[in-house]
Amino acid sequence: MTHAPLYGGIEAGGTKWVCAIGTGPDDIRAEVRFPTTTPAETLANAIAFFRAHEPEHLAAIGVGSFGPVDLNPASPSYGSITTTPKPGWAHTDVVRTLHQALGRPIGFDTDVNVALLGERQWGAARDCDVAVYITVGTGIGGGAVVGGKLVHGLIHPEMGHMRLVRDPARDPFPGICPYHSDCLEGLACGPALKARWQTPAEELPADHPAWELEADYLGQALANLLCILSPERIIIGGGVMSQPQMFPLVRAATQRWLNGYLQHPHILDHPDRLIVPPALGQRAGVLGAIALAMHTAGGV
Template identity: 65%
Template sequence: MNELVGGIEAGGTKFVCAIGTGPDDVRAIERFPTTSPEETLQRTIQFFKDQSTELGPVAAIGVGSFGPVDPHLNSSTFGYVTSTPKPGWKDTDVVGPLCNALGVPVAFDTDVNAAALGEWRWGAAKKLDCFIYLTIGTGIGGGGMINGHLMHGLIHPEMGHVRIPHDLSRDPYPGHCPFHGDCLEGLAAGPAIGERWGQPAEEFPDDHPAWELEAEYLALALVNFLCTVSPQRIIIGGGVMRPHLFEPVRKKVQELLAGYVDSTSITDEIDTFIVPPGLGSQAGVLGAIALGQRLCNS
């Protein structure tokens, strides 16, 4: 695959645009804040127009977007961000303006499914046909593969909005999610941590009590995903998922499962079962490039 492809990691906080063919060949990359749809999409379009002068045109573009989104090709709202809590972005057409302005085919999926595809192609999910990719940041999202296919269905997975046990006597915080209050995202995403403790999570030291509660909430969710999807690996990225969190999450998962899932991946090899992304912070935009490459191969 030598054709240049564009990738767009369309996040609720920032957009990352890149051109290349893979992790070892990123020719151009730019990051900028997610503002209004009009301003953000125009800046995205301008990036590809400017780079085409120097690098040549791209053969396709892949977009991994915050959601919820409509990923179904036969839908009248394919390529839209739909019922998002992101102010100003509800029912926004992302794919249409890109296709019209740039004249190339555009692949579209969730940001977590795109990152999952990148990890399967080049990172921590190589040679696996069933795994989950989670991102813990401003929001919480999940995607991945089952039997070698990206997860889709009625729409797409919304793992950040599962309901988990919430002991109000221990944690009286009501939750941040505007739809569900104390779902997983409402309790464990970055804004929830900041509101609960009165300062941003990135300012906490590793021994702050916030992390014990965070590890417990994440482990509760992972056990649910493990028991329903039975993944061969769980990959967790995002700005909230600091390196020191992995160990308490792994231990809590083992404790909650209580020996029920009889697999050495859980009992003896959990350090290689719950892991960070192999592509690091570039999983999303590289996964978007991988989405675009699928269009070139179809």
């Protein structure tokens, strides 16, 4: 009897890992979540999950990882998390560890690129040749598809560290990024909101001035991305965007920063079609990892 192939996915986040086996949004056979602790313990938990549920017809495993990561197959450190500030995780070889333990092909990419791959396979970017995915949470990251392919380049996109215009009179907060202070992540990630307002983002009321300022920084970043990449869709995920008022605020701020320069109906008349939440919701990461596994195995 011939079995259809199954695929494994790992959403390797800085706070938690999610592992799953299946073929898509409507076919998840097994799934587990556990906190990101030490590299040895976290990787061992992932390996134990796949060994416990390992069907013989598991074709490949895809990993979407926090970073920075090395995506160059010719590099000696390919498949590793490299210079991350997360304690204990710098220079962790994810791909080799998983491959040696599980004996399956391992696809590897950034967490945001992988989430975008899932959205292009099954979600909000299915009809897009050029699309961007931004996640706004503990940090801010971004991934891009151009010509239907994920963008890597010299290393990989680090959209969260683009530099912004900050008006010190309006916002005296200097930012929290240890490298750039007031880059996008330094000003607009969840910990920056907490540090600026002395209150966790999820506890700020909907009418708090934090949200107008947050939307202004995100709108500035999205205007930059529209000018640079001309995406047909920008998907924004992450915990900070769970506030229901944020999408209208960000769409309006993006238009203000563009100031009428880019003339397209999706920008001018239908920004709700341009700037959208992930259709796969909080499952975009692990489903994208399954999509990456499919690509790695040649099943897509």
